[in-house]
Amino acid sequence: MKTVLRSLLSETLLWRSVRGLKRFLAAPRLDAPLSAEQCRGTIAWLNPPPACEAKAAVAVQLRLENQSGVTWSSAGSFPVTVRCQWITRSGEPFDAVPTVVRLPQPLFPGEPQELTATVPAPDVVGDFTLELCFAQADQAFASVQTAVPVVGRRTTDIDYHAVFRTANLTDNHWWVVGAYHSQEQYEKSSRERLEMLVKQGLTPDSRVLDIGCGTGQMAGVLAPYLSDRGGYAGTDIGAEAIAFCDRTFRRKNFAFKQGGMTSVPFTEDGTFDCAIFFSVFTHTFTDETALLMAEAKRLLKPTGVIIADVITSPLVERGAGHRGEMVVNRDHFLRLAAMLGYTADVIGRWPWNRHAERFMFKLRQG
Ligand SMILES: C[S@@+](CC[C@H](N)C(=O)[O-])C[C@H]1O[C@@H](n2cnc3c(N)ncnc32)[C@H](O)[C@@H]1O
Known part of the structure; x- marks a missing residue:
């Protein structure tokens, strides 16, 4: 009875006012x-x-x-x-x-x-x-x-089609798809990449598949390096980038073709010694990465290898980010590679931020 009375009383305006005043005076x-x-x-x-x-x-x-x-x-x-x-x-x-x-x-x-x-x-x-x-x-x-x-932040997202469409590739081909401060730095990086490929077994007679070739950073150093027995095939999603490469790197055994997000437009299956993905898996979602690795497998000789860099972080379960910067879990990336029949060797490793590292992998078949 007492409780019922109290609860009725507690709902009255008078009681609520008294309670409010009490709370105000003695917070x-x-x-x-x-x-x-x-x-x-x-x-x-x-x-x-x-x-x-x-x-x-x-x-x-x-x-x-x-x-x-x-x-x-x-x-x-x-x-x-x-x-x-x-x-x-x-x-x-x-x-x-x-x-x-x-x-x-x-x-x-x-x-x-x-x-x-x-x-x-x-x-x-x-x-x-x-x-x-x-x-x-x-x-x-x-x-x-x-x-x-x-x-990832939307502000760091990249639309490569828009980038290539609006850029002046003749003057700016060296910075348009990279973080280079000068053309010298861009060319130094190309030479270092070539040295690294040679260390991994590239010879002048190799056939190289460059997926995400951009404005031809690697085509530029491979043109004087590869012999007529070797060859180079470059592909990119950017039509303007491909057109720029086509008119810039004119060699009989060099070919450039626009590709799709998960498809590589070449048909010479089983003929390439090396597929390079430089700063490409840093911009593709993990399912796209896996499909591109499968395309490379189709085109590689059984002894052929992939050389690719990825940004990895243990904070990510599989993959996270935007086209401007994609971060993957290293084990997840290696699982995808293993499912496609690749065995990975780490051939380079750099800190990326406090939690992430950039890895350069060599993926062998078998
Ligand atoms: C950061 S740039 C690197 C270009 C070049 N590999 C280099 O190192 O200078 C990334 C390039 O990959 C291309 N790209 C992104 N996703 C791709 C995909 N799924 N297939 C082919 N190219 C792609 C972009 O258009 C861009 O040219």
């Missing part, structure tokens, strides 16, 4: 750690973000409920806050410090509140989980998690 503070019993509550996602862009901010809407007998507040020497932490796929907290969100008003028992928190995303792509919990000092409770893939 609750927390000046002592909560006991385990007082740490009961829930956080529910109202709009779990399906994905977010690296370096962006993600707004999460939450419903908070305090199911303990005491009021939680972000005021006082032991404030209760909401902590947002990115977790990597191996279950470790990502190295960015957690975002701590104050309760905008005290959270009274049995009076749920909605909260919108803005959480900065990691600065790298990866398959992350976002974990939220209440926290008081070192104590965390009522945590909830949701998977939030952190994908």
